[in-house]
Amino acid sequence: MPATVFLVGKGELWKYFLDSRLRGNDTSLDCGLRGNDTLALPARGEASCFIRLTSSFSGYCTMTTGSGRICGIYVPHMVPLTDRGEINERELRLYIDWLIDRGVHGLYPNGSTSEFTRFTPQERRRIIEIVVDQTAGRVPVLAGAAEANVRETLAACEYYHKLGARAVAIVSPFYYRLSPDNVYAYFREIAEHTPIDVTLYNIPMFASPIDVPTVRRLAEECPRIVGIKDSSGDLAQMMRMIEAVRPIRPDFSFLTGWDAVLMPMLVIGCDGGINATAGVVPELTRKLYELTLAGRLDEARTLQYKLRKVFDLLLYSADFPEGVRVGLAIRGFQMGAGRQPLSDKHQQALAQLHQALWELLSQEGYPCAAPGACGLEARAGFDPEEVARLAEQIAAALKARGLP
16 A cells, blocks of 8 residues: 655645655655645555754654555545445445545545444445445545354454455444443454554444553554544543653554534544544545644644534534434435334424524535535536436427427
8 A cells, every 4th residue: 555645734845754664775865845745655564754854844744554554544534325224335425525525534435424323334345345336445444343243243344355455443342331340352353463553443432442551462462453533522531641652662652533623632632533523524624633733732722622512513513413414415325214204293303403504504605505405516627427417317308299
């Protein structure tokens, strides 16, 4: 997998060089990248990236490789559905391109926002197939691989490894509440047999909690476990995890799944976030990440308050993740109705959310579909050939009826 160096700044010319672990020697290279340009380089194992500038530094660099630390903003994206409730592959592919074009650092299909429990195992595999294929190596894919038992989870790990996913994310056992020692035993069994790197997924409101001693023990004993997504939103708990694990595993990634504290989590040492809001406003989450890493904390703080408003609307105005579906419709995507039946009262709440969220995003300058419109004008990337084909079909139908 190529290593990707993301350079962000105010337009300076950049020089960079890669250490010997990446290139096999200490060759220095000159490059004229500007702004948000991206350069793909061949990777060899873990790699470091260093920056030399021709003028004063005002940006930052992040790097991902086939085996390097997982970092940046990953999107736990929803899956569009057709009118019949099936996976809308064409819309999903458009959505993936839209997210990548807006600078997200990775994709995370089959997570909570993706409603993984509402798809069959075969559908979950098909979702990863589509995402990996459409992504085509442009950003890493962190594939949700949680199944009902260890055997099926390992089968998913093997399949996603063959597809080319960067790693898998596995939630702690759900429905049956397990003790910490059995949470450890569950992940240890997976780590000993998986062919692909694993990130733990701690979401205590839905699954057995993964406590700090368990995270440290797994990090120390299991090289295949390379990170954790923590959706508790507990800042102090994240600090305890980082303090316990980073000294023994500097390569271990800490990712927050609680958007309302993305900036403070980055400040205390998190490597990035897996954030539902990034699926609706990827421009905002990416910019917040960039500003925080660049040390421009006053600007980042302003964006964090804006992100919190979006997060609150998406999370607290409707049953999760229906708010995200509304947000994506506002951004111009045909998401279809979810598989969970909704009451009339909840449908009314979603209509109110649509209005409130549309007003908020419009005020912030994000392109939005007109209320009640299909929304194609709000997104770039719809297929002109498809539009032309539909126009031809309409013209043929009119001609068959003897209309001009």
